[in-house]
Amino acid sequence: MRGPHNIWRLIRTGATLERTGAMGAILDAMDAPRPVRILARTVAWPFAWLGYKGDPSMPPATRALTALGPAYIKFGQILSTRPDVVGEEMAWHLRVLQDKLPPFSIEQAKAAVAAELDLSVEEIFEEFSEPVAAASIAQVHRARLKDTGEQVAVKVLRPGIERAFQRDIDAFYFAADVIEFLSPASRRLRPRDVIEHFEGVVMGELDLRLESASASEFAANTVNDQGFKLPQIKWGLSGRRVMTMTWAEGVPLGDNDAIDAAGLDRRVLGERVLQLFLSHALRDGYFHADMHQGNLKVAHNGDIIAYDFGIMGHIDEYTRRVYAEILFGFIQRDYQRVAEVHFEAGYVPNDRDVDEFARALRAVGEPIFGMDATHISMGRLLNYLFEVTERFGMETRTELILLQRTMVVVEGVARSLHPQINIWEVAKPVVQDYITQSMGPLALARDLGKTLRVLTRFGPRLPGLVENALIRQSTGPEEPAKPSGKAPVLWAILGAVIGGGLVAAIEALL
Numbered sequence: 001m002r003g004p005h006n007i008w009r010l011i012r013t014g015a016t017l018e019r020t021g022a023m024g025a026i027l028d029a030m031d032a033p034r035p036v037r038i039l040a041r042t043v044a045w046p047f048a049w050l051g052y053k054g055d056p057s058m059p060p061a062t063r064a065l066t067a068l069g070p071a072y073i074k075f076g077q078i079l080s081t082r083p084d085v086v087g088e089e090m091a092w093h094l095r096v097l098q099d100k101l102p103p104f105s106i107e108q109a110k111a112a113v114a115a116e117l118d119l120s121v122e123e124i125f126e127e128f129s130e131p132v133a134a135a136s137i138a139q140v141h142r143a144r145l146k147d148t149g150e151q152v153a154v155k156v157l158r159p160g161i162e163r164a165f166q167r168d169i170d171a172f173y174f175a176a177d178v179i180e181f182l183s184p185a186s187r188r189l190r191p192r193d194v195i196e197h198f199e200g201v202v203m204g205e206l207d208l209r210l211e212s213a214s215a216s217e218f219a220a221n222t223v224n225d226q227g228f229k230l231p232q233i234k235w236g237l238s239g240r241r242v243m244t245m246t247w248a249e250g251v252p253l254g255d256n257d258a259i260d261a262a263g264l265d266r267r268v269l270g271e272r273v274l275q276l277f278l279s280h281a282l283r284d285g286y287f288h289a290d291m292h293q294g295n296l297k298v299a300h301n302g303d304i305i306a307y308d309f310g311i312m313g314h315i316d317e318y319t320r321r322v323y324a325e326i327l328f329g330f331i332q333r334d335y336q337r338v339a340e341v342h343f344e345a346g347y348v349p350n351d352r353d354v355d356e357f358a359r360a361l362r363a364v365g366e367p368i369f370g371m372d373a374t375h376i377s378m379g380r381l382l383n384y385l386f387e388v389t390e391r392f393g394m395e396t397r398t399e400l401i402l403l404q405r406t407m408v409v410v411e412g413v414a415r416s417l418h419p420q421i422n423i424w425e426v427a428k429p430v431v432q433d434y435i436t437q438s439m440g441p442l443a444l445a446r447d448l449g450k451t452l453r454v455l456t457r458f459g460p461r462l463p464g465l466v467e468n469a470l471i472r473q474s475t476g477p478e479e480p481a482k483p484s485g486k487a488p489v490l491w492a493i494l495g496a497v498i499g500g501g502l503v504a505a506i507e508a509l510l
């Protein structure tokens, strides 16, 4: 329902923006055209007294969004990853948006668990604590299983959150329509697409089964990672609105005093966080994209623990290989090679000048290498790199922006553990290792194996396909394809046998 009943909601939003002093900043950040500015201010201003006041200690935009509630907080967080829409400065302000809200009652949580699992809380748990953390979408309780005595964490969605989000998202769509109507120029920023992206992300987070699936995929990928631990999902006690997992105890990674008191080496921890993140991104192409201190702890044995799998990043294998080569090129300061990789991958259109591009890349890399090792940032390097590649005609890709943002956050975590960490030195072995693994002879054999497996699957149809193609080639496209006779079947069997044998041989070798 995207009708005029949303008008009142928008007025309330505008009133809150006015009251918190955020209206001007937000209109500026979005480069709002005149008609939108005039309408927003004249409609909202008289109602400013009706808006929410918010916490005066926060910067205006953060204050306004926090006062407006969960959907706005989430929207702000998501916009913080879209500097292409809101500009760098606003993205920076929004990044500090705290996803903290007052908890809901333990009775409501228990009722939600009972409704989801079809069992009363007393039947499942022998203890069920007050909430240990509360955010805009869900909160977490500590509990103990009745049958095994095991400690678990139970994450429960906020009651009524789906409806609340739906209402706000409707109002967002309405606002996007109004903006597009008032200012056709704003269509360039595709306001509706931005809301659609937001809706997609949020709807995913409103189904805890998806988060459970992400957690278990992440756990499967990282099962052999030394010094890294993830909670295990209890699928039998999880559903759409409830997620139960093993309790993972630790010291917050942001609490240096507690880490020191536990006798842990902060430099080692900082380096480990960075290397883990890089190897997840490069090796698995699947990384935790919300790796701020609040989502990380360290166990007493020094294992890093990650929580909250609502936002994960995914990078396909091809892109990972290209980016590993690019990063490696930068590490070696071989700008010509970095430029060539961009061209070879088709990221930069062929009509651009490769030498000029290499020079632009040198201008990105050299100042960073000239820095004192403790200030070098791979995240910053990627940021500059994207600016240059965009100038040379490469399209921005959301998954790479997510990677770059997370890189900045992870570097921040590492540096706050130990300010002297040399990001390049720490990153180098991971990138090098990935390159050897993914581009060496073994990788070639693996790729070949995969290709053969696909060919084997197509085996029975392959001769027919080839024959048809040949017939079309020699007789022109109008000629109907001849039905295949016995020979293709023989070919198919032969192809499948040879292909299958090769795959088995290669797999045995690996």
Ligand SMILES: Nc1ncnc2c1ncn2[C@@H]1O[C@H](COP(=O)(O)OP(=O)(O)OP(=O)(O)O)[C@@H](O)[C@H]1O
Binding pocket: 099, 100, 132, 133, 134, 135, 136, 137, 138, 139, 140, 152, 153, 155, 231, 245, 246, 247, 248, 249, 294, 295, 296, 307, 308, 309, 310
């Ligand atoms: N399995 C667990 N074991 C121990 N503590 C946990 C576990 N899961 C969550 N927690 C605690 O609860 C906090 C919040 O968890 P999580 O981040 O998953 O919830 P959230 O509602 O998505 O919060 P936010 O959006 O603020 O990150 C974690 O930072 C951690 O301290």
